[in-house]
Amino acid sequence: MEKSNGQNKEMxxxxxxxxxxxxxxxxxxxxxxxxxxxxxxxxxxxxxxxxVIYMLWHFTGSPKWNFLWFAxxxxxxxxxxxxxxxxxxxxxxxxxxxxxxxxxxGVFSICTSVIAVYAVPMHVTLLIVVMLGIAESISxxxxxxxxxxxxxxxxxxxxxxxxxxxxxxxxxxxxxxxGVLLVATGLTIKFQNK
Amino acid sequence: xxxxxxxxxxxxxxxxxxxxxxxxxxxxxxxLKKQTGATSxxxxxxxxxxxxxxxITVEKGFKGKVPHTTCKITTTGQxxxxxxxxxxxxxxxxxx
Numbered sequence: 001m002e003k004s005n006g007q008n009k010e011m012x013x014x015x016x017x018x019x020x021x022x023x024x025x026x027x028x029x030x031x032x033x034x035x036x037x038x039x040x041x042x043x044x045x046x047x048x049x050x051x052v053i054y055m056l057w058h059f060t061g062s063p064k065w066n067f068l069w070f071a072x073x074x075x076x077x078x079x080x081x082x083x084x085x086x087x088x089x090x091x092x093x094x095x096x097x098x099x100x101x102x103x104x105x106g107v108f109s110i111c112t113s114v115i116a117v118y119a120v121p122m123h124v125t126l127l128i129v130v131m132l133g134i135a136e137s138i139s140x141x142x143x144x145x146x147x148x149x150x151x152x153x154x155x156x157x158x159x160x161x162x163x164x165x166x167x168x169x170x171x172x173x174x175x176x177x178x179g180v181l182l183v184a185t186g187l188t189i190k191f192q193n194k
Numbered sequence: 195x196x197x198x199x200x201x202x203x204x205x206x207x208x209x210x211x212x213x214x215x216x217x218x219x220x221x222x223x224x225x226l227k228k229q230t231g232a233t234s235x236x237x238x239x240x241x242x243x244x245x246x247x248x249x250i251t252v253e254k255g256f257k258g259k260v261p262h263t264t265c266k267i268t269t270t271g272q273x274x275x276x277x278x279x280x281x282x283x284x285x286x287x288x289x290x
């Protein structure tokens with residue numbers, strides 16, 4: 001059905017239902033399509049950071065490069081700048097739930113990492129990879145997208161096993177994979193809602 | 195008996211505006227204009243009608259120096275919209 005183009009004509013019942021369905025779908029797609037860029041941003045950042053730390057650790061032999069993880073919040077100002085383009089674009093329930101999921105993941109990851117480094121030593125890679133998988137799977141469930149649900153499951157459950165078996169340095173490659181999955185999630189959302 | 199369709203909603207542009215607002219927290223005038231493809235004048239008139247029926251609330255203000263109008267669906271509007279959809283479904287199933 002065409003857009004109203006300023007017309008205000010009376011419609012049949014079938015036309016009305018078609019208009020409601022189309023308008024709701026278009027609005028939903030527009031909002032979700034826009035939210036996909038944040039998945040791509042965080043995915044790229046995670047992948048690049050993981051690979052940089054992996055290489056620095058590998059070539060210098062020092063695990064201290066892991067402190068670079070605390071630079072990850074640089075993604076927030078970048079996201080804020082990207083958000084300026086969203087001026088006037090409304091938010092819907094799905095976009096808000098996705099925002100909550102990933103904010104909670106971010107806060108839990110940062111707090112767990114700080115505690116692991118400064119207070120109680122723990123297998124932080126295992127914890128974060130499981131949380132990353134859970135956040136990814138829940139996002140998939142919210143988006144009603146099976147590939148994203150399955151990718152989250154593989155990352156979380158498979159990643160937990162691999163995190164225990166791999167040596168510390170190589171565990172960073174798991175995070176790089178997690179980043180790639182985030183980018184893939186963003187692209188899936190984008191193409192699903194074109 | 196088939197219920198009478200709500201005349202406020204049974205109009206293309208007003209229905210399009212309500213269909214957008216039902217799925218979002220709130221939407222500004224520019225977004226509604228872009229999504230409906232309506233002219234500013236016609237959209238303003240239809241928004242006023244929806245507001246007069248208490249189906250939406252309209253907040254007018256400024257973002258910096260630019261005028262900014264935000265529309266939000268009310269509970270009355272949600273109920274009217276749901277009732278309208280139910281009436282349409284009844285009508286269509288009765289005419290099958």
